[in-house]
Amino acid sequence: MDAGLLAQYVMNGLMVGMMYALVAVGFTLFFGVLDIIQFAHGDVLTVGAFTALLTFVGLHSAGRGSAAVLLAMIIVAIFAMAALGMLIARYLVLPLRTAPALNTLLITLMLGTVLRESVRLFYPQGANPKPFPALLPSNSVSLGNFNLRLDNAILLTAGALMIAGVEFLLNRTKLGLAIRAVAQDQETARTMGINFVAIVLIAFAIGSGLAAFAGIMNGLYYNEINFGMGLYLGIIGFAAAIIGGLGSIYGAILGGFLFAALQTLGTVALPFASAYKDVFAFAVVIIFMAWRPTGLLQEKISERV
Amino acid sequence: MIRALKAATIILAAISCAMVATVEAKDKVKVGFIGPLTGGVSANGLGGRNSVDLAVRLRNADPKSKYEYELVVLDDECKPNVAVQVATKMAAERDIIAAATHYCSSTAIATVDVYHKFGLPVVVWGAVLPDITYRNKYPEIHRVNGTMINQNETNAELVTKLGYKTFAVIYDTTDYGKGHKEYFSAALAKTGGKIVGAFGVGADQQDFTAELTQIKALNPEVIYFGGLTPIGVRIRAQMDKLGIKAVFDGTSGIVSDAYIQGLGPLAEGTLAFREGAPVEKLPGGKFFMERYTVQKYDNPPEAYGAFAYAAMDLILDSIEKVGPDRRKVIDDLANIRNRDSIIGKITFDDHGQNTVSVITKYIVQDGKWVVWEDSEYASGKRKLPRQK
Numbered sequence A: 001m002d003a004g005l006l007a008q009y010v011m012n013g014l015m016v017g018m019m020y021a022l023v024a025v026g027f028t029l030f031f032g033v034l035d036i037i038q039f040a041h042g043d044v045l046t047v048g049a050f051t052a053l054l055t056f057v058g059l060h061s062a063g064r065g066s067a068a069v070l071l072a073m074i075i076v077a078i079f080a081m082a083a084l085g086m087l088i089a090r091y092l093v094l095p096l097r098t099a100p101a102l103n104t105l106l107i108t109l110m111l112g113t114v115l116r117e118s119v120r121l122f123y124p125q126g127a128n129p130k131p132f133p134a135l136l137p138s139n140s141v142s143l144g145n146f147n148l149r150l151d152n153a154i155l156l157t158a159g160a161l162m163i164a165g166v167e168f169l170l171n172r173t174k175l176g177l178a179i180r181a182v183a184q185d186q187e188t189a190r191t192m193g194i195n196f197v198a199i200v201l202i203a204f205a206i207g208s209g210l211a212a213f214a215g216i217m218n219g220l221y222y223n224e225i226n227f228g229m230g231l232y233l234g235i236i237g238f239a240a241a242i243i244g245g246l247g248s249i250y251g252a253i254l255g256g257f258l259f260a261a262l263q264t265l266g267t268v269a270l271p272f273a274s275a276y277k278d279v280f281a282f283a284v285v286i287i288f289m290a291w292r293p294t295g296l297l298q299e300k301i302s303e304r305v
Numbered sequence B: 001m002i003r004a005l006k007a008a009t010i011i012l013a014a015i016s017c018a019m020v021a022t023v024e025a026k027d028k029v030k031v032g033f034i035g036p037l038t039g040g041v042s043a044n045g046l047g048g049r050n051s052v053d054l055a056v057r058l059r060n061a062d063p064k065s066k067y068e069y070e071l072v073v074l075d076d077e078c079k080p081n082v083a084v085q086v087a088t089k090m091a092a093e094r095d096i097i098a099a100a101t102h103y104c105s106s107t108a109i110a111t112v113d114v115y116h117k118f119g120l121p122v123v124v125w126g127a128v129l130p131d132i133t134y135r136n137k138y139p140e141i142h143r144v145n146g147t148m149i150n151q152n153e154t155n156a157e158l159v160t161k162l163g164y165k166t167f168a169v170i171y172d173t174t175d176y177g178k179g180h181k182e183y184f185s186a187a188l189a190k191t192g193g194k195i196v197g198a199f200g201v202g203a204d205q206q207d208f209t210a211e212l213t214q215i216k217a218l219n220p221e222v223i224y225f226g227g228l229t230p231i232g233v234r235i236r237a238q239m240d241k242l243g244i245k246a247v248f249d250g251t252s253g254i255v256s257d258a259y260i261q262g263l264g265p266l267a268e269g270t271l272a273f274r275e276g277a278p279v280e281k282l283p284g285g286k287f288f289m290e291r292y293t294v295q296k297y298d299n300p301p302e303a304y305g306a307f308a309y310a311a312m313d314l315i316l317d318s319i320e321k322v323g324p325d326r327r328k329v330i331d332d333l334a335n336i337r338n339r340d341s342i343i344g345k346i347t348f349d350d351h352g353q354n355t356v357s358v359i360t361k362y363i364v365q366d367g368k369w370v371v372w373e374d375s376e377y378a379s380g381k382r383k384l385p386r387q388k
Helices: A003-032 A041-062 A065-097 A102-120 A150-172 A174-182 A186-191 A196-222 A229-244 A249-269 A271-291 B002-024 B042-061 B082-090 B105-118 B147-163 B173-190 B208-217 B229-241 B256-268 B285-295 B305-322 B325-335
Strands: A140-143 A146-149 B027-035 B068-077 B096-101 B122-126 B142-144 B166-172 B194-201 B220-227 B247-251 B270-275 B339-340 B342-345 B359-365 B368-371
Touching: A003 A041, A003 A146, A003 A150, A003 A174, A003 A196, A003 A229, A003 A249, A003 B208, A041 A065, A041 A102, A041 A229, A065 A102, A065 A196, A102 A229, A146 A150, A150 A174, A150 A196, A174 A186, A186 A196, A196 A229, A196 B229, A229 A249, A229 A271, A229 B042, A249 A271, A249 B208, A271 B173, A271 B194, A271 B208, B027 B042, B027 B082, B027 B305, B042 B068, B042 B285, B042 B305, B068 B082, B068 B305, B082 B096, B082 B105, B096 B105, B096 B220, B096 B305, B096 B325, B105 B142, B105 B173, B122 B305, B147 B173, B147 B208, B147 B247, B147 B270, B147 B359, B166 B173, B166 B208, B173 B194, B194 B208, B194 B339, B208 B229, B229 B247, B229 B256, B247 B270, B256 B359, B285 B305, B305 B325, B305 B339
Parallel strands: B027 B068, B027 B096, B096 B122, B122 B142, B166 B194, B166 B220, B220 B247
Antiparallel strands: A140 A146, B270 B359, B339 B342, B359 B368
């Protein structure tokens, strides 16, 4: 295997891993703050991607330059999904917080189906995959077998910046402190004067905004979106969050890239059975879970006896 | 007196109602349609459903028809497990006399046993896997479109004639994709081409960069794709992202408007093959398109709409002739020889397969599927990638 080929594999893995990491961070945030699994997260990603597409269609007919259009799409999608996330938290998740966690999982799973099928039904010809505009410069430089594209590099950098931004928000701002406080101990945080409901809504907004960004990244990378994209990404994002350790942001990021690496390894190591790369990746995840049930980077929980 | 008048009015009204009812009553007969109405290939399923609906409407509007037909539509979602469920539902309902079924090969092959068990005569309108009619000799199963054997032989012939020697094969891991890989490999072995690598992929896979990176290293001149439009679009787009210069050679699965809409200018120069001929060139094509446009359906008939129409027409003709009885319809369908239809003459062999051997070669030129012989690629004005 020559260096160019290896570099290409690494690049592919990084791109895919970045998207999984963005979704996984959302899952981990929701679990950290409320101890719930929000299974509609993947489908929020889909709705975000389609919102961006709608914005593009709207602006395109008004005729604008491409960088401004891209920025507008990102802003509209992120804010719209943040709003959607807050609505889900306010009306679906918070009312159920005293019920068993399974109920929230089920209800968000159902919501996910509703979101997915709504996209399919209400977006014109929603059942068909939709081309996503290529708004990033597509210059590329070929280094042997490795085709380095400018748009891939931009996406990778943007994804990394987003994750770094979330990490900064969580670890170095007061808001982040409040979120971490609620995640650690809800009762005490409230006693300290932190507005619990507001923090939950903000956490959901952040997670869903990230999902919207991941959806746009997905659209720009594959130049295509379809109504089922969130389901697959949601499952993998969830698995990645679990491997990394639910509740730990770094764990989610690690889990995302790890899963991508496993998938790439699966394709390379089993060339005759590249269709089984997901089987291979998930099998390894199962073994990981048997070895480290709480994930690679466990949340530090101490219980007073 | 008034009571007697009231009674008389009521009796008169009842008699006139009964008379009107008997005059207008044609026996209702149910026929069925199964196709992928949702999911990635829904465009073809909806086109097929509209075409079958058209056939039923035209027959109901015909004063000479003996029965009034009602169409029962079920969605197989192009998933074998769902297909078996809806097929069982349709076959178990004794009122449904016959059905036009399946676009996806994976669903059609999964349901042959169901139709045989319940004795429901079906005519397949879009699935091309040969095993559907040839694996068993079930009298219930018929098919109006051709199989993938001829398609792939024509494919191998053309690409060899164009001078290509090295091929990579990407196929989806359903029976459809695996069938294409098998028959194309066999056909290519006969013409002397070399397959440098074969890669199975999931039918709804999103990311093909790993497989395509390996293919790039193997450097084939042609990438043959045995699968359907949704992943065909993705593979072609990701080929471009990785900077792979090769001919994209597909099958009937990608001959659809959705393929071109999904790719835009990247679709240019894609090869594909399909049994039968484009609608305009079919004997009944003009008639079919005129009637279809009048109905103002939301979706076009797509590649196999005309076959779906022909399948339902055969069924309706059969029911008109022998009556709404499944057994009799099965016996009647077995005897179809040189029957005229909008797709040409239909003859069922002893396995219920229409022995149509016309294969049309297509290439995407300027955003449209153009018949190869009519294209500028055939005449030499344009060249395919890496063509000598």
